[in-house]
Amino acid sequence: MMSNEKKKRAINRLKTMYPLRNLIDEMYQRGVEASKIGKPTAWSMVNWWEADPILKAMDIEIVYPENYGAVCAAFGAAPAYLDRSDSDGFPTHMCGYARNCIGYAARMKDLGEIPPEAPMGGMAKPILLLASGSLCDARYKWFQALGRYLDAPVWTVEIPHPGVEESFREGAYESAINFMVKELGEFVTFLERLLAKKMDWDKLAEITDDIIKINRLWYEINELRKARPCPMHSRDFWSCMNASLYPAGDPKESLKLYQDMYQEVKDRVENKIGAVAEEKYRLAFAELPPWHDLKIFDELAERGWNFVIESWAYHPPKPIDTSQVSNPLERIAKETYQWFTGSFKGALKAKEYMGYFAYPYLEYARDYQCDGALLHPLLTCRTATNHLMLVQDRLLNKLKIPSLVAEGDIVDLKLFDHADTMRKAETLEEMMDHYRGVRREEGLEW
Amino acid sequence: MTEKERKGLDRVREIYQDRAHRAKELKAEGKQVMGYLCLYPVLEMLTAVDLAPYRILGDMEEPITKADACLPTVVCPFIRSALDLGLKGKYDFLDGVVMAHICDVGEKTSHIWRTYLNPSYFYFIDTPHTVHKAAQQQLKEQLKDFKKTLESFTGRELSLDKLKQAIKTYNRQRALVRELYDLRKPDPPLISGAETLQVMVALMSIPVDEGIDLLRQVISEVKEGKNGPPKKPARLLVWGSIIDNTALIRMIEELEANVVIDDTCVGSRAYFPNVELTDDPLDGLVYRYLVGLKCPRTFRESVFGETKKDYIKDLESRFGYIKDYAKEWNVNGVILQSVRYCDIHGYEVPGLRDYLDHIGLPNIYLEHDYSEAALAPLRTRAQAFLEVIG
Amino acid sequence: MTKVVIMGRDEKICARIVGPTGAEHRRLANKVMEEALEQANLSFNEISCVIATGYGRINVPFADRQITELTCHARGVVSLFPKVRIAIDIGGQDAKGLKISNGKLIDFVMNDRCAAGTGRFLEVIAAALGLKLEELGEISLKSTNRVKISSTCTVFAQQEVIQRISEGIPLEDIVAGLHDAIASRVAKMVKRLKIEPDVVFTGGVAKNAGVVHALKENIGGEILVPDEPLLTGAIGAAILGKELTLKAVAKGETIQRKERRLEEATFFNRGN
Numbered sequence A: 001m002m003s004n005e006k007k008k009r010a011i012n013r014l015k016t017m018y019p020l021r022n023l024i025d026e027m028y029q030r031g032v033e034a035s036k037i038g039k040p041t042a043w044s045m046v047n048w049w050e051a052d053p054i055l056k057a058m059d060i061e062i063v064y065p066e067n068y069g070a071v072c073a074a075f076g077a078a079p080a081y082l083d084r085s086d087s088d089g090f091p092t093h094m095c096g097y098a099r100n101c102i103g104y105a106a107r108m109k110d111l112g113e114i115p116p117e118a119p120m121g122g123m124a125k126p127i128l129l130l131a132s133g134s135l136c137d138a139r140y141k142w143f144q145a146l147g148r149y150l151d152a153p154v155w156t157v158e159i160p161h162p163g164v165e166e167s168f169r170e171g172a173y174e175s176a177i178n179f180m181v182k183e184l185g186e187f188v189t190f191l192e193r194l195l196a197k198k199m200d201w202d203k204l205a206e207i208t209d210d211i212i213k214i215n216r217l218w219y220e221i222n223e224l225r226k227a228r229p230c231p232m233h234s235r236d237f238w239s240c241m242n243a244s245l246y247p248a249g250d251p252k253e254s255l256k257l258y259q260d261m262y263q264e265v266k267d268r269v270e271n272k273i274g275a276v277a278e279e280k281y282r283l284a285f286a287e288l289p290p291w292h293d294l295k296i297f298d299e300l301a302e303r304g305w306n307f308v309i310e311s312w313a314y315h316p317p318k319p320i321d322t323s324q325v326s327n328p329l330e331r332i333a334k335e336t337y338q339w340f341t342g343s344f345k346g347a348l349k350a351k352e353y354m355g356y357f358a359y360p361y362l363e364y365a366r367d368y369q370c371d372g373a374l375l376h377p378l379l380t381c382r383t384a385t386n387h388l389m390l391v392q393d394r395l396l397n398k399l400k401i402p403s404l405v406a407e408g409d410i411v412d413l414k415l416f417d418h419a420d421t422m423r424k425a426e427t428l429e430e431m432m433d434h435y436r437g438v439r440r441e442e443g444l445e446w
Numbered sequence B: 001m002t003e004k005e006r007k008g009l010d011r012v013r014e015i016y017q018d019r020a021h022r023a024k025e026l027k028a029e030g031k032q033v034m035g036y037l038c039l040y041p042v043l044e045m046l047t048a049v050d051l052a053p054y055r056i057l058g059d060m061e062e063p064i065t066k067a068d069a070c071l072p073t074v075v076c077p078f079i080r081s082a083l084d085l086g087l088k089g090k091y092d093f094l095d096g097v098v099m100a101h102i103c104d105v106g107e108k109t110s111h112i113w114r115t116y117l118n119p120s121y122f123y124f125i126d127t128p129h130t131v132h133k134a135a136q137q138q139l140k141e142q143l144k145d146f147k148k149t150l151e152s153f154t155g156r157e158l159s160l161d162k163l164k165q166a167i168k169t170y171n172r173q174r175a176l177v178r179e180l181y182d183l184r185k186p187d188p189p190l191i192s193g194a195e196t197l198q199v200m201v202a203l204m205s206i207p208v209d210e211g212i213d214l215l216r217q218v219i220s221e222v223k224e225g226k227n228g229p230p231k232k233p234a235r236l237l238v239w240g241s242i243i244d245n246t247a248l249i250r251m252i253e254e255l256e257a258n259v260v261i262d263d264t265c266v267g268s269r270a271y272f273p274n275v276e277l278t279d280d281p282l283d284g285l286v287y288r289y290l291v292g293l294k295c296p297r298t299f300r301e302s303v304f305g306e307t308k309k310d311y312i313k314d315l316e317s318r319f320g321y322i323k324d325y326a327k328e329w330n331v332n333g334v335i336l337q338s339v340r341y342c343d344i345h346g347y348e349v350p351g352l353r354d355y356l357d358h359i360g361l362p363n364i365y366l367e368h369d370y371s372e373a374a375l376a377p378l379r380t381r382a383q384a385f386l387e388v389i390g
Numbered sequence C: 001m002t003k004v005v006i007m008g009r010d011e012k013i014c015a016r017i018v019g020p021t022g023a024e025h026r027r028l029a030n031k032v033m034e035e036a037l038e039q040a041n042l043s044f045n046e047i048s049c050v051i052a053t054g055y056g057r058i059n060v061p062f063a064d065r066q067i068t069e070l071t072c073h074a075r076g077v078v079s080l081f082p083k084v085r086i087a088i089d090i091g092g093q094d095a096k097g098l099k100i101s102n103g104k105l106i107d108f109v110m111n112d113r114c115a116a117g118t119g120r121f122l123e124v125i126a127a128a129l130g131l132k133l134e135e136l137g138e139i140s141l142k143s144t145n146r147v148k149i150s151s152t153c154t155v156f157a158q159q160e161v162i163q164r165i166s167e168g169i170p171l172e173d174i175v176a177g178l179h180d181a182i183a184s185r186v187a188k189m190v191k192r193l194k195i196e197p198d199v200v201f202t203g204g205v206a207k208n209a210g211v212v213h214a215l216k217e218n219i220g221g222e223i224l225v226p227d228e229p230l231l232t233g234a235i236g237a238a239i240l241g242k243e244l245t246l247k248a249v250a251k252g253e254t255i256q257r258k259e260r261r262l263e264e265a266t267f268f269n270r271g272n
Ligand code: SF4
Pocket: A066, A095, A096, A097, A098, A136, A137, A138, A139, A380, A381, A382, A383, A384, A410
């Protein structure tokens, strides 16, 4: 019993995390209910605030099949959907979330309604499939492929992916923003036709503003984590990120709870309270965690491992001032583009050309003074995997930070090997100790 | 120069055996050679500033060793192979590299290439995902910038005249490729699929004007029809991800089939779309490279802004050209093939098969690992498919 | 296994041989053929057509035609069960599903990549359990509470089985679990063909009553099994040979393309 209690306390969770996490769950349930009783529903890819405010302003309920893939995996419903996708001829090497969704849609088509076994209320039949060109091919090809089962139109929102150096060429920024604004304009026109109603621009401006505020605050909270000891563990980040990443429900409610969280984290910083009792090692985590084995972080915390920064793709953009921009579409474009390119300046200086996904970890490692990193490649999510070897190499060779690779998957939860990871952790500890000395010798500040 | 002595298909085979030979020779003569990945870098612009484009391909016969350290094994083996060759120094003769946002892993590989190999010239074209007007404009803005970087790298002007000239030259080459493909319409075809592929690889390894000469020789040689393939019951179309080695096509053609047309990117996909000569030549180029090129990496809707999706219409708009190919080349079966881990082609498979079933064309999907050894098990599938349609 | 069937014009079988295969045996197709000829009491030049099929089909230098096992199996199954729509064949090295319409093969799926969906899976695990392959079927039928084998890979499944034994779970429940694992893998693959009755099950593994039972459950319907499930491919090949010959004769052609000699393969590593 004793040891059990000790385990529970290994990570000092934020008190303000709980209400926020509850709100996230509640908003999810409310959304399911609303779309079940006939509110127009869109299935949407995570789009980094590029389309969400527009959909919300048009009163469309949004469900995220990527997120639902994680739900199905957790409830054990995924294997049946994956089998269906396989037997419909989709190659098995493709994204597990996509195959889950394809199987789900196939079954929904057979039944003509939400499959009764679908966990957490299922996903209602959509009037729109909102694809996104950002970061991953699956995120538009998958929705295109759903045409087999659904008659909903697909719209793909564009976000430019310039190269690091190219993004600083004369006119590149203006052109990128212009492109996004024009496309978003087309998107609004399209939605107006789809729903036979007009956009409420004031409402859009307000929602956009709220979301930016949330992201700003969320950013500031994460900035506070640079303190030693780090006041907030990655687990709290993951528990709360959805209120920013999937801005469901009323953003004002989320904003309020993030404010509380900011206070708590700040207090902790002032009182030098860490998320882990004795912070021996500060670590970064890439990308999605092993959802079903989060307890591994408690075990690691007992060894003094504090996870101080994580998951670049789920972090809000670095702040830029768009308050003077009157067109909400332009504000949206600038913020989302900033999310993608926010680290490019540093990357260019460092001659690191994967300015998103890879370079941010170098920046994090330096700013948050990390001793090591835990990298978690996912078998069927190539997007979260492609860059990790580069990250590992650059962290070690440029910043003398060792890292550990532990493989997993997004739907095949058995793949993550807890025992093996714990074994490797010991070796990483030795390396972290060793590289501390190396960094000092090389004149790095930590 | 001995290779100048060889002509037509002999010369093609020679180039196919040692792709880089000519490029290295040109370099020794003082010409700059520019490598490019996949179909999206605009070749006309390279030629217009007197650079010799050279397509970066993989090598199925070379085991991947160095790329293992920077790309995981669960991604496209073609792109891993190409990067591997780069890391091994096999592309060191290139003066610069142009890459583009083809697929996600292609994009990331571009950045990895630059980070590790740091070529003296590098440009990344961020090809948009859609074909909308705004996307075309966005590509055009990038091409304007691309032009500037080429000029400052070479110290030469990329003039309108030269660009128009280059467009005409490339269109001429494209027309000749079509002419060659036309020679596959008779039964039996006058040239095999494997040989055609060698011609395509050769064209991508030498300057465009030399390619034009070579094509002319090949065409007149093939027209004589002395060594064409025998008549076989199956006339196949091969669709899918990149094929840059003859092994797969050879394996199919050793069976009771001739491959008479392809929809792959070392083939018709690269050469069929022409560039229209517009007042501002960039407009024609943008249209061709974004809208005209039919690679599934680009998202298209059958009607811009449609509010309901009609599945068959959607398939028709995405794959209708395949039906046209099938008719023109009198095809009675389709082999869909893709390297494993290619999402771009993978997601397409059930839809394309639905479409082919809908128009009554028998089809099969083969997945492989981009290695010759791994082709063996595919042989039984391919042969059984031929027995089914035979 | 190497199989030979010699068949007369009336589709009566005059010789049937089932012998072992291996790199060495595969090269010796001529020896097995000689044996079969002896059994049938025929000489080689009395044979009007030789069809080679299966993995070793390219190692039979005296064959007139090579036809894939998919087509041959389909033909063999149709001759035994004219109403068949789906044929499932699980052999030692691969598993396949055939879709048949009006007696003709129209589509197929196959797995030759992963041992877990083939007879090899059972072989490996039977060996680990110290059992004979032939015993598995009967043992599993005694099971009352089948365990679930969750590993999809042969190597892991083997470890899992050993683990279960050490937990004291009855052997029959474990073996039944194994049968279910292989049946569910194969059923999943065959579902791509949209299963319709009649379903016929052939191949070495079809002799295992436990797998037959599990496969029934997994596809949710009846399954027919021929008396000699190992021979369907060879029977099909022989029938196709007969048909080809009759067609050729009718046209006044001969089936033989080259001089045929009963000798061993020279490049025996080609098909391995
Ligand atoms: S591959 Fe990864 S990023 Fe892409 S859709 Fe799937 S889970 Fe999302």
